Amino acid sequence: MEAKNKKLESIVAKKEQQIKKLIDQLAWFRHKFFGNSSEKHIAEDPDQRKIDWDGLEVVAEEKAIIENAEKELIEYERRKPVKNKQRPVRQPLPDHLRREVEVIGPEGKQGNWVRIGEEVTEILEHKPGEVYVRRIERPKYAVKQESVSPDIATDQNDRRSISYPYWFNAIIAFATQQCRAFFIERADDE
Numbered sequence: 001m002e003a004k005n006k007k008l009e010s011i012v013a014k015k016e017q018q019i020k021k022l023i024d025q026l027a028w029f030r031h032k033f034f035g036n037s038s039e040k041h042i043a044e045d046p047d048q049r050k051i052d053w054d055g056l057e058v059v060a061e062e063k064a065i066i067e068n069a070e071k072e073l074i075e076y077e078r079r080k081p082v083k084n085k086q087r088p089v090r091q092p093l094p095d096h097l098r099r100e101v102e103v104i105g106p107e108g109k110q111g112n113w114v115r116i117g118e119e120v121t122e123i124l125e126h127k128p129g130e131v132y133v134r135r136i137e138r139p140k141y142a143v144k145q146e147s148v149s150p151d152i153a154t155d156q157n158d159r160r161s162i163s164y165p166y167w168f169n170a171i172i173a174f175a176t177q178q179c180r181a182f183f184i185e186r187a188d189d190e
Contacts, residue, residue, distance in 0.1 A: 093122050098132040100125075105139055113141040126170060 099122075119138045124131065 093124060093133050097124075098130075099135050100132060101135045101137065103137045103139070106141060109141065110143070112144050114144055116140050116142050 117140045119140060121136045121138075123134045123136065125134050
């Protein structure tokens with residue numbers, strides 16, 4: 001009975017040590033995660049040079065290095081040419097692609113309007129097995145002796161992309177098909 005008692009006491013002592021160790025670890029982790037993040041508890045390195053903020057004391061070797069660096073800076077003063085910043089220009093679509101021309105005119109055009117130009121949008125389109133360019137031409141008209149009024153016949157004017165929405169639909173359909181195949185294959189493996 002005494003042997004069993006001693007054995008249990010030694011087990012209890014080990015468990016108490018283990019509990020104390022875990023409590024210390026918990027306190028250390030809490031301090032690391034939630035405590036102050038200052039460096040005041042880090043011991044200073046005696047080899048680390050200290051900065052004298054009142055007046056920098058510079059060693060003679062450092063003075064020579066500083067003077068040489070200043071001379072190099074003075075000698076090498078680069079002047080960048082000033083460039084006029086322009087908006088980026090999109091590259092034109094290749095000429096070898098087939099083009100479908102679509103003219104969108106204003107509704108209710110009057111006889112006193114004069115054509116003063118046109119706005120052209122080229123959109124890259126895709127049909128299975130073919131890539132082509134849809135060219136949308138929007139003529140601009142002005143009333144004689146008055147200001148310019150461009151034709152705003154469609155919301156295509158506000159587009160920033162030259163690719164037709166079919167591209168995005170095709171990409172999404174392809175991705176969906178690939179995901180479906182992946183999950184079917186995975187289900188077969190299980």
